[in-house]
Amino acid sequence: MSKTLKVTLAGVEFDNPIMTASGCCGYGEELSDIFPLTRLGGLVTKSITLNPRLGHPPPRTAETASGMLNAIGLANVGVDAFIRDKIPFLAGRKTRIIVNVAGGSVDEYVEVCRRLNDVDGFDMIELNISCPNVDRGGIQFGSDPKLTEKVVREVKKVFSRPLIVKLSPSVTDITVIAGAAEAGGADVLSMINSVVGTAVDIHTRRPRLTNNKGGLTGPAIKPIALAMVAAVYEQCRLPIIGIGGIACWQDVVEFMLCGASAVQVGTALFVDPETPVKITRGLKEYLRTQKLNSLNDLVGKLEKY
Amino acid sequence: MNKPICDNPRLLRKRDLGHNYFSYTFAPCQAAGKCRPGQFVHIKLPTEAVFFRRAFSVASVDPAKRELEIIFKIFGRGTKLLSELPKGAEMNILGPLGSKFTMPRRNHEAVLVAGGVGFPPLMYLAEQMIRKGYEPGRIRFFYGARSKDDIIERSRMKKLGVDLTIVTEDGSIGRRGLVTEPVESFLDQHGSSVRLYSCGPEPMLKAVNDLALRRSIRGQLSLEAPMPCGYGVCLGCVVPLTDGGHARVCREGPVFEIGEVAL
Numbered sequence A: 001m002s003k004t005l006k007v008t009l010a011g012v013e014f015d016n017p018i019m020t021a022s023g024c025c026g027y028g029e030e031l032s033d034i035f036p037l038t039r040l041g042g043l044v045t046k047s048i049t050l051n052p053r054l055g056h057p058p059p060r061t062a063e064t065a066s067g068m069l070n071a072i073g074l075a076n077v078g079v080d081a082f083i084r085d086k087i088p089f090l091a092g093r094k095t096r097i098i099v100n101v102a103g104g105s106v107d108e109y110v111e112v113c114r115r116l117n118d119v120d121g122f123d124m125i126e127l128n129i130s131c132p133n134v135d136r137g138g139i140q141f142g143s144d145p146k147l148t149e150k151v152v153r154e155v156k157k158v159f160s161r162p163l164i165v166k167l168s169p170s171v172t173d174i175t176v177i178a179g180a181a182e183a184g185g186a187d188v189l190s191m192i193n194s195v196v197g198t199a200v201d202i203h204t205r206r207p208r209l210t211n212n213k214g215g216l217t218g219p220a221i222k223p224i225a226l227a228m229v230a231a232v233y234e235q236c237r238l239p240i241i242g243i244g245g246i247a248c249w250q251d252v253v254e255f256m257l258c259g260a261s262a263v264q265v266g267t268a269l270f271v272d273p274e275t276p277v278k279i280t281r282g283l284k285e286y287l288r289t290q291k292l293n294s295l296n297d298l299v300g301k302l303e304k305y
Numbered sequence B: 001m002n003k004p005i006c007d008n009p010r011l012l013r014k015r016d017l018g019h020n021y022f023s024y025t026f027a028p029c030q031a032a033g034k035c036r037p038g039q040f041v042h043i044k045l046p047t048e049a050v051f052f053r054r055a056f057s058v059a060s061v062d063p064a065k066r067e068l069e070i071i072f073k074i075f076g077r078g079t080k081l082l083s084e085l086p087k088g089a090e091m092n093i094l095g096p097l098g099s100k101f102t103m104p105r106r107n108h109e110a111v112l113v114a115g116g117v118g119f120p121p122l123m124y125l126a127e128q129m130i131r132k133g134y135e136p137g138r139i140r141f142f143y144g145a146r147s148k149d150d151i152i153e154r155s156r157m158k159k160l161g162v163d164l165t166i167v168t169e170d171g172s173i174g175r176r177g178l179v180t181e182p183v184e185s186f187l188d189q190h191g192s193s194v195r196l197y198s199c200g201p202e203p204m205l206k207a208v209n210d211l212a213l214r215r216s217i218r219g220q221l222s223l224e225a226p227m228p229c230g231y232g233v234c235l236g237c238v239v240p241l242t243d244g245g246h247a248r249v250c251r252e253g254p255v256f257e258i259g260e261v262a263l
Helices: A079-091 A106-117 A145-158 A176-186 A219-235 A250-260 A275-290 B030-034 B077-083 B115-133 B154-160 B180-193 B202-214
Strands: A007-009 A012-014 A019-022 A042-044 A061-063 A067-070 A095-100 A124-128 A163-167 A189-190 A195-197 A214-217 A238-245 A260-265 B003-007 B010-018 B021-027 B040-042 B054-062 B067-073 B092-097 B110-117 B139-145 B163-168 B194-199 B218-222 B237-242 B246-248 B255-257
Touching: A019 A275, A061 A214, A061 B030, A061 B054, A067 A219, A067 B218, A067 B237, A079 A095, A079 A106, A095 A106, A106 A145, A124 A145, A145 A163, A145 A176, A176 A189, A176 A219, A189 A219, A219 A238, A219 A250, A238 A250, A238 B003, A250 A260, A250 A275, A260 A275, A275 B077, B003 B030, B021 B077, B030 B054, B030 B067, B040 B067, B054 B077, B054 B092, B054 B115, B067 B115, B067 B154, B110 B115, B110 B154, B110 B180, B110 B202, B115 B154, B115 B194, B139 B180, B154 B163, B163 B180, B180 B194, B180 B202, B194 B202
Parallel strands: A019 A042, A019 A260, A042 A095, A095 A124, A124 A163, A163 A189, A189 A238, A238 A260, B110 B139, B110 B194, B139 B163, B194 B218
Antiparallel strands: A007 A012, A061 A067, A067 A214, A195 A214, B003 B092, B010 B021, B021 B067, B040 B054, B040 B092, B054 B067, B218 B255, B237 B246
């Protein structure tokens, strides 16, 4: 068997386990100026909502130690403009396309997914039930097991392709939410979304974000994400997409050992847009030197004390 | 639009311009031949001490030698670290990024208004205009800053031969006052055949924007904003537009038409 980076999630085959995380490459156009999107295992779009959203006023990002805070506020073109203007570009790329969906109510999630179910040109939906930056919806769903199960169940009724549910770390026990998503019928879990945080300008005595708080991302949150992936892997049978501060191939191996079958790269794209390409190159070399045939051989192989 | 290139040139020349200002020339830089006035590059410092890249507008290029120059002032941690790098240091540079200035027609009076660190892209614009055959003496270059210490590259500007007016808030060199004062008198004399170009602190840009709008003068402003990604994906650097929307300073900008941005 030849060495392969291929992974399969819910019956969907990916050329490699590297996807871009939602909100980190828009709808793909800009990143395709830098490298061909075929180099990605998959691309996850910015969160799509029923109506267009402008997002929060600036400033909505702040640099932190080994990471950043953001409170963009789900700025997006809305589902109809997305289907009309963005899907045609994405559909032409030879990579897996995952549409991230956010909403303020169960009905909104369902309506967006219903409209998406009618169009081709993408492979899966990732349900964002963990955005920390909106007043209604988002994290409110992801921190309540009943609501999580309900929204997943209702979406599954109207959307026939595989469904990924993206989990928030800002909960008491993430395995409970993972279990609720599984009970609702989720096919794959992705984790973690950003960690709630803030930063303060001591001269103006104001938060550095107009939303007063935001989501922490980048290498700063990688240890949190790894521990949560390991915990969910032990408790839950669904495949996991690891997210949180991944910036190099070694990070990917760490996530896989903890139980992730694939990963998403987010904030690292801002620092180095070529990160996914560098990671896949590194992983190929790793397979060769470790005499492994497939990355799947690594998943969950953490040897715990 | 030119697609950005990710490249690892070295710091070829490092000039200390005094009072915390530096000129850095990188080579060999593939982006050099593609960067137009107004566009910027995004630089990854060779250190873990700052997380994001730092954006710098291009101050000059030499496409034949594949050289690219930036000029910066030490403001925070990133620029401090940058200033401490030795000659020969390798840096990852992404560029060209963003929108560019559009050249004025020959029959237009070009009025360039620079404030403090907004100077480098306008110097590059003036250089390019002259290279394209625009008469140097008809480039009205208004250069304002807090004091003498913030006025850089005077001999270079003299060599260019532009019509230079220096204005400082404390009067330590040139006229005393705000740069927008002599700009306003010039506009009153020359009217609508003027094309305005401006880069500098936001209060100055706002004043220039208002002066131009009141007189129906067209032109462009180059904005600055903290930028996580620099190539349009993070949506962190948006500014409000007068039509109610948002625009990315890194992608639709940094150069905007006068009247476009709600300043």
